Every structure is written in C-alpha cells, then in structure tokens.
Amino acid sequence: MDGKIAGLRERWKQRTEAAFERMLGGKSEEELVTFTEREDMAVLIGKELAAFLLEENVGQDPAVEPAEASTTCCPKCGQPGEPAVRKGEKLVDRTVATRAGEVHMRRQRWRCAKCRIVFFPTGRAIASGNGRF
Ligand SMILES: [Zn+2]
Structure with missing residues (x-):
C-alpha cells in the first residue's frame, strides 16, 4: 500500500x-x-x-472489490451475491458525472443466481452524492 x-x-x-x-x-x-x-x-x-x-x-474505497461477499447482498432477496467478474479479469469501468466533471471508476459487479440479476453494491462512499453512483 x-x-x-x-x-x-x-x-x-x-x-x-x-x-x-x-x-x-x-x-x-x-x-x-x-x-x-x-x-x-x-x-x-x-x-x-x-x-x-x-x-x-x-x-x-473497499467497495471497489469487497473481500466479504456478505457485504454485497442482492437488492431484491438480500442473499450474498457472487462476484460477476472473476479474479484476473478487468473490473467494469464506469463513468460518473460529478461537479468536477466526468470521473472514471472501477467496481466489482455482483450476481444473484436466484434472482438472475447483476448489481453494484452500494457502499458508504458511493451511496452518497444523491445516490448517482
Ligand atoms: Zn437475489
């Protein structure tokens, strides 16, 4: 570090x-x-x-790639998700419009096999700012 x-x-x-x-x-x-x-x-x-x-x-932010799956629960059923991007693969790049202009960030996406959805976790740092992250 x-x-x-x-x-x-x-x-x-x-x-x-x-x-x-x-x-x-x-x-x-x-x-x-x-x-x-x-x-x-x-x-x-x-x-x-x-x-x-x-x-x-x-x-x-630890939410970029959380080590604990329990911190990344499915927004529909609440069950822990599974990483959608495997180790060694590139994380998904997102562009977010901010007051400082466009900012690029990478996030692990998560998958819920039961609900068949892929989602981004809502960490503390990314939940603020009108929830646009
Ligand atoms: Zn689910």
Missing part, C-alpha cells in the same frame, strides 16, 4: 507542478491575456485536480 500511495503522491505532484506552470510559470502567457481567460484556466485546472482527487479517493 505504501508503494501505491508513494506513486499516487508522485502523480499528484506532477499534476500540481503542471498546473503551476500553466498559470504562473510563464508557459501560457499568450493564451492568458484577458481576465476571463485567466479565470477559465484557473477554474479548469481546479476541476481537473478535483476530478483526480475524487477518482483516486473513490478508487481506494
């Missing part, structure tokens, strides 16, 4: 460094002339950084 956090921290530093260069490092002098252009760029950068933080934070 520490190596993963270190890699994440490095990617964050690269992004904030690039953001600094775009606004303050003199790399965008020609395109940042009017106040509106400067404001647009600052807001865009803020959204990009917010999307990065949100995406990575949600990616750390």
Whole structure:
C-alpha cells in the first residue's frame, strides 16, 4: 500500500507542478491575456485536480472489490451475491458525472443466481452524492 500511495503522491505532484506552470510559470502567457481567460484556466485546472482527487479517493474505497461477499447482498432477496467478474479479469469501468466533471471508476459487479440479476453494491462512499453512483 505504501508503494501505491508513494506513486499516487508522485502523480499528484506532477499534476500540481503542471498546473503551476500553466498559470504562473510563464508557459501560457499568450493564451492568458484577458481576465476571463485567466479565470477559465484557473477554474479548469481546479476541476481537473478535483476530478483526480475524487477518482483516486473513490478508487481506494473497499467497495471497489469487497473481500466479504456478505457485504454485497442482492437488492431484491438480500442473499450474498457472487462476484460477476472473476479474479484476473478487468473490473467494469464506469463513468460518473460529478461537479468536477466526468470521473472514471472501477467496481466489482455482483450476481444473484436466484434472482438472475447483476448489481453494484452500494457502499458508504458511493451511496452518497444523491445516490448517482
Ligand atoms: Zn437475489
């Protein structure tokens, strides 16, 4: 986990460094002339950084791939589901519209053999935000 956090921290530093260069490092002098252009760029950068933080934070949620099947009960019958994506296979990529723009996230899907449905669990982190996750 520490190596993963270190890699994440490095990617964050690269992004904030690039953001600094775009606004303050003199790399965008020609395109940042009017106040509106400067404001647009600052807001865009803020959204990009917010999307990065949100995406990575949600990616750390245990609900991405719960170890306990009992935490992933079928919404119809309440029985524990079975993973719909097997080990070694890629988790399903979802795109979610947020206030920071579109965010990509991966989630294990679950299957209920009895009800013959496939569903996403509703974890704490993904249940909030108007339940759109
Ligand atoms: Zn069921």
